[in-house]
Amino acid sequence: MEGEIPVTAPVVLAVRPDVLVIRADPYAGPVDVLLDGRRLFSVRLEDHPAARIPWPEALRPHLRGRGTIALRRPGYDPGAEVTADLGHGGRFTVTDASGRDLVVNKWGRLGRALGDSDPGVTDRLLDHAEEVAAVLERDLGLEPFITGGTLLGAVREGRLLGHDDDVDLGYVSTQDDPSAVAREGFEVGRVLRRAGFSVLRHSAGHLQMHFSHDGVSDHYVDVFAGFIREGHWHQLFCIRHPARRADLLPRTTVTIAGRRMPAPADVELALEANYGPGWRVPDPAFRFETPLATRRRLETWFPGMHVDREDWALRPERDDVSARARRVVALEPGFPALDLGCGAGADTAFLADRLGRAVGLDWNEIALARARTAVVGKNADIRSVNFRDLRAVIRSGARLAAEEHGWVVLVGRLLTVLDEPARDNVLRMLGMVLRRGGLAVVDPGEASPRFGAQALRHGLVVEHAPHWLEVRRAPATVGAA
Template identity: 40%
Template sequence: MSLPGAEPDRPAGVRADASGLALTPDGSGCLPAVVEVLLEGYRTVSFRTDAGTSREDGSVEFAWPPALAERLSGRATVVVRDAARADVLASGEARFGADPARLDLRDGQRRWLSVNKWGRLAPGFDGIDPVARRALQDRLLDRLDAVRGVLEEAGLRPFVCYGTLLGAVRDGDLIPHDDDADLAYVSRHDHPADVVRENLALERLLRDRGYPVVRHSGGHLQLVFEDGDGGQDHYLDVFTAFEVGDRTYLCFQVGADGLDLRTLSEVTLRGRRQPAPAAAEQLLAETYGPGWRTPDPSFTFTTPHAVRSRLRTWIGEFNMAREYWQDFYSSTDVGRVPAAESDFARWVDERLPAGAAVLDVGTGTARDARFFARSGRTVHAVDYSAAAVERGRAMAAAEGWDAGFEVVNLADLHQVGGLAAGLDPSAGWHLYARFLVHAIDDEARANLWVLASAVARRGGECWFEFRTNRDEQAEHVFGEHFRRYLDPAQVVIEAKERDLQVLDAVEGRGLAVYGDEDPWVARLRLGAV
């Protein structure tokens, strides 16, 4: 990028504050295509210079991504360097707010957080101590080899893809700012239903081998591995490719004509031989564009609409707002949620039969699960967010109360069916869901009614509290994120379609007051017809 007003002797400069960063090029007036910003010595965010705002003083300004802006507090050394060559362009000191302390973006495992390809703050390889980084990457590659073996056992031919393939082809190593490893295989089927059925069988095999599996779609599995203290250590993605006519699709990003992913070759990844498509360069161009050979930590995935619409129709997409909830339950914001049980939990407890067990769906901070467990009830708590489930387990262990915890994605009917089938019918389960109905999309809500109907048919009742359509225009303490504000009458109609009847209903304000917020909510108690 070349800017006007070149001054041969002018050095480059940088200034930063809570709103963003301004970079002034040296006398040549030129900037590289992509720059990396290091805070306190760690790469934290990258910017494409052609996306910045040019100012009359010759500087180019960049706004901090929202996820990073929320965490900037204190003083920090700022270094800007060329992302491709690692040449330092400018450096300086910055102060973010009034806090005199040094900026600290490390997580609970002391890993520096950076803005990843999804715009979220997450630990990357380059945010870890070099010795610990090497050990982590070795563990990740060992897992990659082991999981590849399971896929081969299933009769599949796995190969590395996405960032793992990119790092291997370009540098023979993992990408420094990456945080995972990626495998794929080409399905033996071409009909989407058969592709998904094959993937379900693979999930069962992986679970039988002891692997923790999170399903993101009918063709995308993620294996999340914990460290010795119960925190996330690393993860590995397994993607499905399949052919429809002359076009090859690779979940979640690629749909290309004439792309052969069945013919395999090899690449070297840190001295280890890994299977890879013979058409690796074509796949990388389809994934990252024609400039894939040049490192670009600012890259973000934008799936072509035609590809995403077909994949979503054929194999589903189960990730709605997952990242938001993962970030929330991993952040300090979760401390703003009251520790005591909700008014709704007390309202339900007064009406539940003695000895009734509680299935807490969308447990969140687990404050209501804790209340029911301490009341002597059997409790099984589920949530979409693994961070919420891990937090609930840790809280139960630390405080000495007992409850089961499980990650369940309501958008995945297969998981919902498994949850319902696994409930001991002799326990007398009742379903409890506070502030869940408005937080999920239509598909997940339809599956929630399936689960509720299963509980009701066994003699249990279902208890819901949710924001109504009258709350849509109100200000919300926790800001704006996905919410589906529904007329309670619509919710009742949907429940009746699943053979549920209303046993009790309350609607209004004064039921879920939090600070200065008094939302419009509805409470429903449902049972079998």
């Protein structure tokens, strides 16, 4: 029970650079790993039968210094602490650039948890969730309700879950055809942007609104599309469960931290659809295990547009000017520069100085903030473009192509970090922006064996130069609309 250490409390026997050696009886169930008393990550013991818990990959860059490590079963006090020394001096900490504590989230990535945030974050989150919901009701006639982990915390604990990091809102479309639901999802995004929210689109049915506090990123609100089809409730990104519309609407209410929030009509059905029949038992090590048939349906109807975004944000960003940018300037191309995958903006700033103007495109928000600082006072523009989103690529490419000149384009590390459809989108953009002349330079090591054939589909030809591949519009298509 709370405040009481059971006889079977798990304990740490040794802390090694690769694993934690532990003892636990029974060797099953979820366990939190604590660093200096705060939850750092959670695992299910049965997933590690050798009594060794490997450090999550996301933590490996941080494994240095001294700290105390302990284990805790949910609902109980932790076992005995062990002082660990992983070398290199200092304290063992896992923090962001602002010094705020990070945890390994359910996706295996580092992120912030509400339990580590200041007490005011709950009110800020709920205030913004109410503002988003009000826009959806007023402008689109939708009936949004809390869903996912937000609903789970409200029903089970009356609060937001400490290991969660957002508020989840869902709605039930009046449409049952996935293409119509997707069209509606794009309209939802347009409406929310017009209302002044910073909207990140993950798919046609999943949006995220990001909010800052005291000048730093603070929290976000998710909006998930849902609909009834063939006797099942479908909701992005993982729900397909037998249900009728009457199981979800009209809405009821639940309480979060003393505040009434809209909820599905049958909250127990909604929670079982999301978390299975064991949703009443706390499990910080929970992982979504979406049935293959459900995943295939939802990913086919609503393909993800930001699948690689977190990996993209973990790229090390260079602050020095690349040799490729210096060689491009030496060519005296006579065109302004376009820097695809501009990162922290070192090349963009350099090109703006030497060529008179530059535009940098990326979709790593951390790098974009640095790039905007790097180009202050220069004739340069930094823009966020999701290369997985064909609509965004065409919109951005058309804007650049509308200018009455050609471009010299640096293609950074895009081609090695994007999947096949997104790489094709990069070539589509090049086909648009080079229609008035200019060239794109690509590192040969980043181009696949099929690169030339793929480029040709977009009216491009690829030539080998001493230091790079040069991509141009095919001669017959230069100047064509």
